[in-house]
Amino acid sequence: MKENWNAGNLDTLLLGILRQQSAHGYELIQKLKETSEGVFDLPEGTVYPSLHRLEKSGAISSSWDSTSGRRRRIYEITPNGRAAFQSGKKAWAKYSYSVNMVLGMSS
């Protein structure tokens, strides 16, 4: 039984970071790992496609940056993305509450 609680949620998680600060892909991977205390240690092959998906859907926008000498694509959340985040957050609250009910977690 392989647990993959992440499925379908990564987009919302990325917006969760970007809602507070713009960041580039590699940075997002690290921030996600830090914020989750190591639980989300996602491969680049997962995160980059997700970012492209989010940009295509209009939730984030990107621009190339070279000020650090190294080329980076900086992602910024859009108003659309903020709305999507709020909606995703609500869906998560509802969902996690229900899982807690079924699994018998008191809180």
Place this chain on the structure above:
Amino acid sequence: MKENWNAGNLDTLLLGILRQQSAHGYELIQKLKETSEGVFDLPEGTVYPSLHRLEKSGAISSSWDSTSGRRRRIYEITPNGRAAFQSGKKAWAKYSYSVNMVLGMSS
């Protein structure tokens, strides 16, 4: 952005019901719907394969029952399944805590 928080978790959810009582597939679908207050309204095409998966892995065992006139396959959780449930529950606690951190949910 399609939310599918369920992915990979259904097995643990089913064990969450079966840990308390044996049940047949159709019944599990209803119990899941009740317990989650409508949030988990899963199609049969999702649940039956998941049950077969769980049986194959040894987490549950089944037996045919006809006492109701209608044929039903009753599923029962095994000791292995109870262990898998505990492990899945722990994984969920860890995971949901981390999601809450990233999404900025206070609790």
Place this chain on the structure above:
DNA sequence: TTTCATACCTAGATACTCTAGGTATAGAGC
């Protein structure tokens, strides 16, 4: 100059849910 961390990317494998069918019986209503 070699190695490692940074920084980006994609194709294909894998694995799950879901759609869309199928079969069959019990019971209710006419």
Place this chain on the structure above:
DNA sequence: GCTCTATACCTAGAGTATCTAGGTATGAAA
């Protein structure tokens, strides 16, 4: 008796998301 609905099971294939496993390239450190 007949029709309809709910019950109860099933599977093949579509769709989609993550992950594996590669690839390229640069800056900094050893």
